Amino acid sequence: MAGLIALFLVCSIACVNVGKAQRESTSDDIAADIEMAIVAEQIALNAITSLIEKNKEEIASLRQEIALNPPHSKEIHSETDVVKCVKSNDFDEADAEGNRLRRVKVSFKKDYAAAPNVLASIQRLDIPKEADHKFEIRVENVTTKDFTLICIARGNETVIDQAVVSYLSVPKK
Structure with a gap:
């Protein structure tokens, strides 16, 4: 999860740098760069959301296993x-x-x-x-x-x- 957050931050920094470097570019180029940065951030956000959902499912599964197998059931x-x-x-x-x-x-x-x-x-x-x-x-x-x-x-x-x-x-x- 830390890796995905780092990827999210890198994408954000890249967007700022792209904006500074291309001030002289045409407005179409700038719009395209911003659009690419937004897509990259959406991909990172989707990956983080997916990881959170997987963790929620795993937690629910473990809770169910604990409920079905209390400590005394091993007697x-x-x-x-x-x-x-x-x-x-x-x-x-x-x-x-x-x-x-x-x-x-x-x-x-x-x-x-x-x-x-x-x-x-x-x-x-x-x-x-x-x-x-x-x-x-x-x-x-x-x-x-x-x-x-x-x-x-x-x-x-x-x-x-x-x-x-x-x-x-x-x-x-």
Whole structure:
């Protein structure tokens, strides 16, 4: 913008100098020179006006972006909780390999924009001392609203008195 203002001033000075140098010229020559100087000043003024309009548009765009993306909108939605997966060896189904399963539908407290990543881990496992200990957990069918936690006792001899699982859900990158 400073460059355009300088151009405007140079054009103005040139007009004055043209006027002094050509006092002896004919009135037609002087009129033509003044007309050229006016055109040059109009071009400089149009360039400055155009630059101002572009800056106004950019400011309006930035204001809109700030309004749509307030600082708190950058917070990451994550959830964590614990789920009682098995209580008193109460499995609901069995698979072809003799494993016993219990499916627990877990709903998020707040819906995600897209299906998140869910990580589950055993928080507490109560098992009889003499029992075989083959226990597994899986996360399946993750949606924006919920997921299914599957607790698996591998084989008929595995006895689980109680299993508590914790999970962490975070958005995918």
